Amino acid sequence: MCADALSLYLQLLTSEFVAQTLRTERVKQNNRLYNPLVVIWLMVFQRLHGNVSMERAVANVVHGLPTAFWPRPCKRRREDKVSGNDGSYSTARQDLPERVVELSAGQTLEGLLAQTGGAAVVFGRRAFFVDGTTARTAHGPELKQKFPPGSNQHGRCKS
Secondary structure, rough: HHHHHHHHHHHHHHHHHHHHHHHOOOOOOOOOOOOOHHHHHHHHHHHOOOOOOOHHHHHHHOOOHHHHHOOOHHHHHOOOOOOOHHHHHHHHHOOHHHHHHHHHHHHHHHHHHHHOOOEEEEEEEEEEOOOOOOOOOOOOHHHHHOOOOOOOOOEEEOO
16 A cells, blocks of 8 residues: 555655745755655644554654655765655654645646546535544534543543
8 A cells, every 4th residue: 555655645746846835935944854755744634544653654754765755866866865754754744844745735636636636526516525533623612512522431521
């Protein structure tokens, strides 16, 4: 599954698109191991694997992502001196501008739609199916009333 997802990811979100997005958004970055293409992939990897740890995601980099992730490999990548420490990945995730992630997600969705001919047609309209396992909603009184906190052997859960 992961190899197929990785291949599809690199087809849909190219280093050229990410570089252009960084220029458009006026984001300056040094040539680095954890560039936006790598960081976004590692976040996808974490989600595809049940929210695995950053450490496991970093092991993915250490054990060899394709060279397509680094059109101009940084020194650590060229000399194969990549640490298994997840601190740099954590920093790169925090430094990644939200707008770059939004545009990258949009590019990926457009590419998927183009490959599949659009979303499924249900009752004559395009439809997207979301399983809801990762959807989050704003906490509010209306939701709390419709979906009250659960309980267990210790009593009612706090809201």
